Amino acid sequence: MNAVTNCKVEANVASAVRPILEVRDVHKVFGGVRALNGLSLSIAEGEIHCVLGPNGAGKSTFFKMLMGTERPTMGKILYKGRDVTRMPSFGRARLGLSVKFQNMRVFGDLTVFQNLFIPLRRSYRAHQIPERVEALLSQVGLQGNAQRLVRELSHGQQQWLAIAMSMASDPEILLLDEPTAGMSVEESTKTAAIIHELNAQKVTIIVIEHDMAFIRALSARTSVLHYGQLFAQSSFDEIAANPDVRRIYLGTL
Ligand SMILES: Nc1ncnc2c1ncn2[C@@H]1O[C@H](COP(=O)(O)OP(=O)(O)OP(=O)(O)O)[C@@H](O)[C@H]1O
Ligand SMILES: [Mg+2]
Known part of the structure; x- marks a missing residue:
């Protein structure tokens, strides 16, 4: 079963709150590599949203699409309903987007x-x-x-x-790519508290992570990417219990 069937219910819940960001059928090809393959995903204003997926699933590429450091080969990016697909990064930063990429110096x-x-x-x-x-x-x-x-x-x-x-830059949306990489358990726990605190101050936060204990502590709506598409989307507890998600992490799908 493709767990995307779960997404319909969740998508309806999310649409009750205004989406602040929408990715619509986005494809990204690097040379011959399909990093994103028809990704559609919507982020509600004010939420913390976690993004999971095996190595190479397209998570960091998804952030590059949102921030505009790379352009989609096909598809659209909307910010508060406005098409920003062709807008350069500095324009998106001005609108309220900010990112901490993996390995930020x-x-x-x-x-x-x-x-x-x-x-x-x-x-x-x-x-x-x-x-x-x-x-x-x-x-x-x-x-x-x-x-x-x-x-x-x-x-x-x-x-x-x-x-x-x-x-x-006082962003409205903060994108964090693997913020706990290399951290101790104690530091990861504190990072989850920092994220909750920022979110309490009305910042919408999207977090890419592999660390399950950390994601559990965030207790947020979670999307799983696989081969550049949305594979599942649900609460973290449902995602953690989803046998299809477990299987893709173990590499058997
Ligand atoms: N600039 C690039 N040139 C060529 N291929 C790329 C480029 N950026 C990403 N890719 C490829 O696209 C795919 C998705 O990469 P991406 O970095 O988005 O994955 P990821 O989900 O963030 O993985 P990880 O968990 O390892 O960080 C991978 O196969 C990767 O090798
Ligand atoms: Mg990555």
């Missing part, structure tokens, strides 16, 4: 303050920045660390700083 030889100063400079005047830095740091549990050199922070703290940098 922070500058180890600079202080935490200096790392945040760079993205904040685009939206704020110099005298407003110290206050914004402290506000962002407290959102990610790093208050009081502004003058520390980034290379002296733990891996988890550096990742939270990267999240704070992605929040510098």
